[in-house]
Amino acid sequence: MSRYDRTPRSGSERTNLYDEITGKIIAELEAGRFPWVQPWGKATAKAPLGLPQNASTGRAYSGINILILWGAVVQHGFPGQGWLTYRQAATLGGNVRKGERGTTVVYADRFTPEDEKRRARETGEEPGTIPFLKRFTVFNAAQCEGLPEDIAVAMPPPPPGLIEPRVEALIKATGIDFRIGGDRAFYVPALDHVVVPPPQAYFEPINWHRTALHELGHYAVSRIMPISGA
Template sequence: MGYQDKGRTGATLYSEVTDRIIAQIEEGTLPWVRPWDDGRAALGLPRNAGTGRRYSGINVLILWSRLFEEGYGSQRWLTYAQAQAMGGNVRKGERGTTVCYADRFTPKEGDNAPTGPDGEPRQIAFLKRFTVFNIDQCDGLGDRAMAAVTTWNEALTLPVAQTLIEATGADIRIGGGEAYYAPQDDFIRVPRPEHFHEPINWYRTALHELGHWTGHRSRLNRLPDTGFGSPAYAREELVAEMASAFLCAELGIVPTVRHADYLGAWLSVLREDSKAIFRAASQASKAADYLLAFRAEENHETEEQQEEAA
């Protein structure tokens, strides 16, 4: 299916982003694992300052990359028009960041639209670009665009991660010397917490395996049929790696590389297909959202219990 991009070709957009990410990986810096501990950027996923909605997919990588390049201290972004609507403005001379929006439309009759086997018009996918600015580039927004302070205290963040992991209901078996997800029997194996040099790495590992767990046919139905060493397997590892990074950041845990031995395979996949990182980032966001929904359900159940107790 072809892609259209308002103003520039979709192929150009894919190539621009993919080439940038390939260069970052070759330099040893994964765009989904950056130096969060520099104390400037708050942990979390980037959000729109006007609506509060999380950005997803490739836009997370694009915005995180710009966040660290420029040393911004906020994960909040908005368009020029949004800044004005909120009573502020983008400072003169500030350079915006291009994000993209993917959607599909059905051409009208007579537009030489391609048709499917049933003769009906086929939907055409398109990419639309938007320019956004970090709130650090703006004046006059006041407190409306400010985000809640992110805690770095593991004593507070780890219980939140533990609650989410338990809320998924996943069959997690503790013990052994390896961490993996077994799709045939639908269970996760993770070594005992005390076997990790740092306790927080148990949670990073569990979240990575939960990323794979979301791909089961009964959930997001994403897992490949091929085994270890295949390009499809490498792509799935890339999805789980990014899903874990997105989850960690949102839960207040600094993301780290869990499977650096796949770097060569990931580079090969990205070089062969400029759309691969877009698809992987999209699937990673869907996996992260799937898991974060359990946190929302848990919070809702807790609120209902509190109301009943009252």
């Protein structure tokens, strides 16, 4: 579901949002990836060149949203530039996959209150307007399932030969929801799935296997010693 507030925001709230977005972009520009901190680099984006656009309406994003969505494509290695709100995905007959995290974009505009419109009609003056800012949470089409064929985008599988067959067989045998993509490795107990960056992002192939098995270890521990109340 898109998250936004129709209530006009104060100047300080708008400033905070601008600062938040600016800080995120600066962090991306300054971020370094070091082999002794984590054994993988940035995921490589597979999306075609072009402006990000709303996959439902076909409308291209503009302004700061272009940088935000390009950054998300690079960070997570998404294969397409199409984006949807949670509600738009549902309207198209699909849904956002469980556990997926959205990207926040913004929409800035002005509106004219009804009392200002009346005052303008009575005085012949220009009506006053109030600036507002909305936040929207959008998801890449690759984070969704069940979308129409002309919109659906699948994450490409790793190139053949990068995953040791015995490790791949072990992963499948666990029955866990094992996802490959992004630039972080983690296990989500509440949603029971593992996420690991793609093998091609690692400096050494063996380190992908170490990372994958490490995260599977968290999964195994959660099965042996389940969280109280879960």
